[in-house]
Amino acid sequence: MSLPARYLDPIGRNIIRFLQTAQGLIAFTLITLGVAVTKFNASTRVIHPLVRSQIYRAGLRLLPMISFLACALGLMIIGQMVALLTRVGAQNLAGTVMVTVVVRELGPLAAALVVLARVGAAYVIDLGTARALGEVEALEALCIDPVHYLVIPRITALALAIFSLTVYFIILTLFSGYLFAFAQDVPLLPGDYCKQLAMALTWEDFALLALKTCSFGIVIAVVTCYQGLAQPLRLEQVSAATTRAVVQSVVACVLLDVLFIVVYLVM
Amino acid sequence: MTAASPTGEVPAAQPATAVIEMIDVSIGGAGVVETVSAEGIHCHIAPGDYWVIGGPPGSGKSDLLATMAGLYRPLKGTLRFFGNDIAHLGEDAFLTARLRMGLVFGNGGQLFNHLTVAGNIALPLRYHHARQRVATEERVQAILEATGLAPLADHTPGEIKHGWRQRVGLARALALGPEVLLLDNPLAGLGPKESRWWLEFLAQISAGDEILGGRPVTLVIASHDLRPWFEQGKQFALLRQKRWLPVGGRTELACSDEPLLRELLAADFGAGRTVGS
Numbered sequence: 001m002s003l004p005a006r007y008l009d010p011i012g013r014n015i016i017r018f019l020q021t022a023q024g025l026i027a028f029t030l031i032t033l034g035v036a037v038t039k040f041n042a043s044t045r046v047i048h049p050l051v052r053s054q055i056y057r058a059g060l061r062l063l064p065m066i067s068f069l070a071c072a073l074g075l076m077i078i079g080q081m082v083a084l085l086t087r088v089g090a091q092n093l094a095g096t097v098m099v100t101v102v103v104r105e106l107g108p109l110a111a112a113l114v115v116l117a118r119v120g121a122a123y124v125i126d127l128g129t130a131r132a133l134g135e136v137e138a139l140e141a142l143c144i145d146p147v148h149y150l151v152i153p154r155i156t157a158l159a160l161a162i163f164s165l166t167v168y169f170i171i172l173t174l175f176s177g178y179l180f181a182f183a184q185d186v187p188l189l190p191g192d193y194c195k196q197l198a199m200a201l202t203w204e205d206f207a208l209l210a211l212k213t214c215s216f217g218i219v220i221a222v223v224t225c226y227q228g229l230a231q232p233l234r235l236e237q238v239s240a241a242t243t244r245a246v247v248q249s250v251v252a253c254v255l256l257d258v259l260f261i262v263v264y265l266v267m
Numbered sequence: 268m269t270a271a272s273p274t275g276e277v278p279a280a281q282p283a284t285a286v287i288e289m290i291d292v293s294i295g296g297a298g299v300v301e302t303v304s305a306e307g308i309h310c311h312i313a314p315g316d317y318w319v320i321g322g323p324p325g326s327g328k329s330d331l332l333a334t335m336a337g338l339y340r341p342l343k344g345t346l347r348f349f350g351n352d353i354a355h356l357g358e359d360a361f362l363t364a365r366l367r368m369g370l371v372f373g374n375g376g377q378l379f380n381h382l383t384v385a386g387n388i389a390l391p392l393r394y395h396h397a398r399q400r401v402a403t404e405e406r407v408q409a410i411l412e413a414t415g416l417a418p419l420a421d422h423t424p425g426e427i428k429h430g431w432r433q434r435v436g437l438a439r440a441l442a443l444g445p446e447v448l449l450l451d452n453p454l455a456g457l458g459p460k461e462s463r464w465w466l467e468f469l470a471q472i473s474a475g476d477e478i479l480g481g482r483p484v485t486l487v488i489a490s491h492d493l494r495p496w497f498e499q500g501k502q503f504a505l506l507r508q509k510r511w512l513p514v515g516g517r518t519e520l521a522c523s524d525e526p527l528l529r530e531l532l533a534a535d536f537g538a539g540r541t542v543g544s
Contacts, residue, residue, distance in 0.1 A: 045394075046390070130379075133377065133380070135377060135378075135379055137333075137372075137377060138372060141336055141372070142391040142394070142439070143362055143391075143395065144391065
């Protein structure tokens with residue numbers, strides 16, 4: 001094999017694999033969207049409890065973990081940043097920097113990554129195992145739409161859970177960060193700090209925060225459900241599918257984040 | 268009574284509409300288009316029939332049952348459910364037809380491991396019927412008692428033995444009151460006592476049982492061992508080397524000198540013990 005062909009072959013294979021994955025993900029998203037619309041109010045006695053249990057799994061059960069991360073990041077990053085800004089006489093910029101760092105970037109990404117690690121990966125294992133053990137076939141035999149029963153509750157739950165966890169994370173981070181700064185004798189009164197935050201926040205921040213976090217939830221749920229469900233898996237393939245799903249979810253979230261940064265810059 | 272036509276002629280008796288009819292059907296391996304699992308299948312399953320389809324392990328029996336249950340589309344040929352060609356059925360009509368059939372999977376029933384035994388049975392009822400919680404619970408309780416599963420109602424499938432799991436698969440398929448029940452190797456891995464229970468229960472629902480409103484249920488069994496079914500089945504067929512081989516009734520079964528048939532009536536394949544093994 002000639003030298004260029006040796007390098008071009010793997011590149012070509014990777015491009016084709018990427019395109020196939022993208023095609024599969026888009027098709028799966030469209031199917032899910034179709035099911036969500038056509039079965040919007042169907043079988044609520046089964047679907048609503050599933051959504052609630054998934055919200056508990058992806059939201060409430062992650063509160064201790066998110067609390068720990070928010071306090072730690074608040075102390076490490078925000079506290080030090082406020083102290084530094086004060087030292088250079090720029091404490092009046094604290095609110096703006098907070099909003100940019102925590103509200104726009106750190107909060108949504110941190111919540112999404114925690115949910116991906118704790119719940120998204122488990123989704124692939126759950127669904128991949130269910131598929132490998134024939135549970136999905138059994139659902140079909142009972143005329144239960146697997147996308148309706150397995151995917152829709154997870155998408156709804158992850159969108160709501162990441163949004164709620166992000167709001168909780170932001171509040172706790174800003175609070176713990178200020179506590180650290182206060183402990184370092186930074187001359188910034190709580191009232192001034194809150195006023196700066198309020199001045200720096202705009203309605204676009206709230207709207208885009210909701211949109212961004214829900215998008216993260218939807219993307220993570222679609223990718224993990226696709227990897228677990230959309231292809232026939234044998235038990236030994238589940239771990240590889242989990243790794244693939246985590247990597248693809250991280251990449252998708254980062255790309256989505258870049259898109260939102262562009263939106264912020266344009267606005 | 269057959270009504271006379273206006274011309275005074277008595278019309279010839281029409282055969283009952285088949286619940287499942289296959290005309291020159293080819294089926295795919297686990298629904299995969301590239302692999303033909305069996306072909307040339309012709310069958311007419313009438314209401315109240317008791318069919319037994321024999322074949323060695325891996326001969327495509329499970330794929331055939333899955334196709335009969337509407338899980339997979341045939342690769343070729345015509346498949347009719349209750350007289351309607353599925354190729355011309357809309358999504359809702361196809362779903363309605365499929366809801367009149369129940370499929371019992373082999374190998375432990377393919378249960379939902381995150382649900383209890385009662386939860387497995389209740390799921391199709393909750394999903395398809397917006398009935399009251401009490402009505403659902405009553406129906407589930409009735410099925411649990413009819414199948415002897417009441418003491419295990421709150422256990423998850425992982426906590427119970429293979430034979431009981433198989434029975435939960437049957438109970439789950441009965442939940443929606445099917446008119447046709449397709450069972451994939453139901454006696455595989457069961458002991459004599461458990462096998463006897465299955466044969467008696469299936470005979471009971473075939474004749475019409477209270478749990479299904481007294482209506483006789485059409486049964487289609489796929490098995491790699493025909494011995495337990497010899498006395499039960501009314502119609503027999505084989506899957507041999509990817510081909511459909513109709514046998515006929517018990518008399519034809521007893522007289523046939525087809526080597527595979529003799530083999531299925533004489534020996535088991537070690538995959539499971541059944542009555543008489």
